[in-house]
């Protein structure tokens with residue numbers, strides 16, 4: 013098992029990140045399980061591109077000390093050889109992908125009762141442009157170019173204080189489609205805390221799949237299960253135990269493969285204890301941010317934010333300005349890349365007074381964000397009641413009510429900030 017012992021190095025690391033990134037703040041993690049900082053302001057979600065300094069950070073172990081000159085990515089299983097960072101840059105096409113990274117624990121802090129671990133609200137989501145080599149080009153050099161129901165396992169070089177290895181598996185179908193081995197973020201060298209010198213980017217999939225500090229890539233017939241790696245330690249904790257969605261007291265069974273990697277389909281019943289793979293449909297209002305009173309300009313206020321849906325595209329975003337009693341459709345605008353969020357905006361004819369603003373998104377398959385998180389024992393029945401199933405790990409939550417924002421609108425002759 014991974015240990016839960018508090019570590020002073022955790023706090024030094026968080027301090028160093030806060031020093032270098034002005035747009036994030038620390039997040040509550042009483043068990044001291046993770047190094048975690050999240051977007052400091054709701055305004056981060058009023059923009060399509062997240063600056064590095066506002067991009068959340070989340071990882072379990074200390075950041076490894078890296079010498080990029082000597083770092084190698086070993087290619088194992090059905091692959092062979094090893095690549096240096098220079099090889100990745102020089103021998104493969106240089107591409108960029110947009111990726112909305114969301115920690116699978118984003119929204120955990122909205123579960124009642126609390127589930128423990130990191131108490132994220134909505135601040136663990138961000139969109140960056142990642143530059144690197146296509147996984148498909150790398151795998152081709154070992155003759156792997158067909159998914160054949162295989163799996164790619166990426167292993168992080170972060171030192172563990174327990175016995176566990178940070179290994180995560182994704183299906184080859186996704187790996188060969190749009191994943192990259194990234195060495196730059198938003199056009200800059202990859203920062204240490206984001207995976208320097210090389211990380212896997214899995215567009216539209218929960219953060220945990222995007223392994224940082226990659227030191228081994230392995231192709232096998234199955235996802236990682238206990239005993240499948242050529243190294244000591246616990247191999248499958250991060251794939252088969254942690255980051256599984258299940259009710260209280262359940263020990264998830266280990267699988268070699270699953271029928272669908274769509275997280276929502278798994279939740280609907282396709283897989284016993286769903287894996288956190290592609291991100292569930294979700295939205296966040298970035299502005300107004302509720303931090304100061306507003307005065308409408310020409311009678312209206314622009315409500316702006318972002319909405320995403322993992323491998324699926326966002327079909328629709330609705331806005332409520334009366335706490336969910338009535339809804340109006342927002343306009344989607346701006347860049348449209350698969351695996352990255354869309355901007356939305358809505359011109360609100362605002363009346364003076366207090367209002368609760370909510371946004372709710374629907375994906376291209378008609379799946380809409382539920383209103384709230386359910387009671388602990390509802391499990392899959394929750395979905396029939398427009399609620400998201402409370403689960404022991406607090407994963408994949410996408411309810412819209414807890415993410416809403418309360419705003420105070422002033423008469424235009426009162427003093428207040430001009431917005432609009």
Ligand SMILES: Nc1nc2c(c(=O)[nH]1)N[C@H]1C(S)=C(S)[C@@H](COP(=O)(O)O)O[C@H]1N2
Pocket residue numbers: 067068069070071072073113114115116167168169170178205206207218219220221222223224225
């Ligand atoms: N090697 C390694 N990779 C990791 C992790 C980790 O602990 N070790 N944490 C994962 C989790 S849980 C998340 S949410 C993302 C966060 O990526 P970021 O810090 O760049 O935002 O990294 C993922 N990759």
Ligand SMILES: [Mo]
Pocket residue numbers: 070114115116117219220
């Ligand atoms: Mo995460």
